[in-house]
Amino acid sequence: MLTFLASILFLIVGYITYGKVVERIFGADDSRRTPAYAKQDGFDYSPMSWWKGSLIQLLNIAGLGPIFGAVMGALYGPIAFVWIVLGSIFAGAVHDYFAGMMSLRHNGEQYPALVGKYLGKYAQSSINIVSIALMVLVAAAFTAGPAELIAQLTPLTFTVAIVLVFVYLLVAAVLPINKIIGKVYPVFGGILIFMAVAIGFGMLFLFEHPIPNLTFTSMHPEELPLWPLMMVxxxxxxxxxxxxxxxxILARTIKKESEGRKVFYGAMIGEGVIALIWAAAGMTFFGNTGGLQEAVAAGGAAGVVNEISQTTLGTLGGIxxxxxxxxxxxxxxxxxxxxxRMMLGDVLRQVTKKSFDGRKSKLLLIVPVALPAFLLSQIDYSFLWRYVGWTNQLVATVMLWTGAMYLLxxxxxxxxxxxxxxxxxxxxxxYIFYAPEGFGLDYGxxxxxGSIIWLVVIGWFAWQVYQEKRQTHPSVAHSNAN
Known part of the structure; x- marks a missing residue:
């Protein structure tokens, strides 16, 4: 239990301290006019209070990720707590903050456009394809999963359920942000927080087994290689x-730059707390990682979540x-x-030099991304999710390098x-060489x-640092060369 409580404390302290460090280094400036006002259109660009933005951001970035992913990550044992804490404070929250604040500084531009500005056009072209593919995969996976459960709980067939879910996705994706997302999603964000807090209290006071602590003998099961699988x-x-x-999306709604730490850095820390709770619940409820592994094999992550919720909270937990x-x-x-839809609009704007900000354009832009998402949603959910993981972390890595180049x-x-x-x-x-969905090669x-690629990337950035110093202090760079 001590490891779990300490982890929660570290996340809170991390937000208060390191979050301010990151904000200060970035240089948040409330005298700057934000895109919410400079480009206000009542559609994507619309001022919103920071607390509402934070709840929407939490819901947007979370979904089932910090629940299902944390439950599966709990199979590695208490070492998962360490990754969640360090990853959230020093990687995830920094990543989210720079993704949001760099977009805000560049008039609400999308992620691929930011990559292009700081990593070059070739990187932008590649990441345009990768990120749109990721969005399509996520939309497909997050359509198939709910549709399967709706079909199990209601008289509706899977086909009917998936059509209904997808119709809602289309409507929400093309409506102004304040119509559905701005009004309803903060409530859903509250449900996500309430659910995690309730499970946390139940785990502390109702569970039969104690929350495991991190020890040298309980790092993780040997059959699950820690590196790099747990990080994905x-x-x-x-x-x-x-x-x-x-x-x-939220960068286009923020009223002043100082709210960025609450909306971007803070939402990620909140997601980290939720992940900690569910990881601890997975380890604790079934007694050990072996019991959890059996439960996952029997009912998947959804079955584990359902069993923990109903046992802990009764009927309310089931609902x-x-x-x-x-x-x-x-x-x-x-x-x-x-x-x-926004990313595709940016791509077409660059190619055609025309604006795609009109409502009719937004409706047309949704079709090329919605159609493949709908077709893929009829494939098995678990199969889809396997291909989300590496793509997801590749996008994160590129965003961090984009932030590094911006600061440089x-x-x-x-x-x-x-x-x-x-x-x-x-x-x-x-990961791409070892994972089954990758090349499936021998671990060694x-x-x-992977190390060869890692060294090449490190060499590239070292060269960028040298070039930047050379441009800033040419005489110093010349003397060093001699």
Whole structure:
């Protein structure tokens, strides 16, 4: 229990202290006019209070990620607490803050456009494809999952359920942000928080088994390689590239720059707390990681969440579990489509030099991303989710390098982005070679190949640092060369 409580405390202290450090290094300035006012259109650009924005951001970035991902990550044992805490404070929250604040500084631009400004046009072209593909996969996965549960609980067939869910996604994705998202989603964000807090109290006072502490003998089961699998399994709740596509949505609604720490950094820390609670619940409720593994094999992560919720909270827990498994992924799916619509608009604007800000244009832009998402949603949910993980963390890694380049060019302390970017580069480089959905190579060979890519990326950034110093202090760079 001590490890769990300490982890919660570290997250809170991290927000209060390191969050302010990150804000100060970035240089939040309330004298600047934000895009919510400068480009106000009553559709995507619309001023919103920070507390409402924070709840919407939490719901957008979370969905079922910090619940399902944390439950699966709990299979690694108490070491998962360490990754959630360190990942949230030093990687995930920094990632989300820079994704949101850099968008705000660049008139609400989407993630690929930011990549293009600081990593070049080739990187932007590649990440445009990857990020839109990620949005389509997320929308598909977060349509199929709820539809399966609706079909189980109601007389509706899976086909009818999936059509109904998708119709809602389309409507929410093309309506002004204040129509549905701004009014209803803060309530759903409150449900997500209430559900986690209730499970946390139940775990502390009602569970039969104590929350395990981190020891040298309980690090993780040997059959589950910690590196790099845990860092991809627990993405939401530590660091997730999907967040970089969601943060610009809220960047277009923030009234002043100082609210960015609450909306972006704070929402990620909140997601970390939720992930901690569910990871601890998964380890504790079934007695040990072996019991959890059996429960996951029997009913999947959804079955685990449902059993914990109903046992802990009774009928209310069952209702909340159903609400969570149905509503939370749907609310993430619609914002995924909304983001992909915005990204596609940016791509077409660059190619055609025409504006796609009109309402008719928004309706037309949703079709090319909605159609493949709908077709993919009819594939097995677990199969889809396997391909979300690596793509998600690749997007996160690129966003961190984008933040590092932004700070480097601003002559600011780039290490707050470049260090976690370096770490995540190692994760995605090794994972793609080892994972079954990747090349499925031998673990040792995967580590070697991943290390080679890691060294190449580190060399590239070192060269960027040298070039920046050379441009800023040419005489110093010349003397060093001699």
């Amino acid at each position: 399994t627990i993405s939401c709740g530590a660091i997730s590239g999907f967040h970089s596509t969601q943060s610009p 909340l579990a159903i609400l969570g498994v149905i509503i939370l992924p749907i609310t993430t799916g619609d914002t995924a489509l909304r983001s992909s 060019k601003q002559a600011k302390f780039h290490w707050i982005c470049s260090v976690p970017a370096t770490f995540m580069t190692g994760v995605v480089s090794t 060979l995967s580590m070697i190949l």
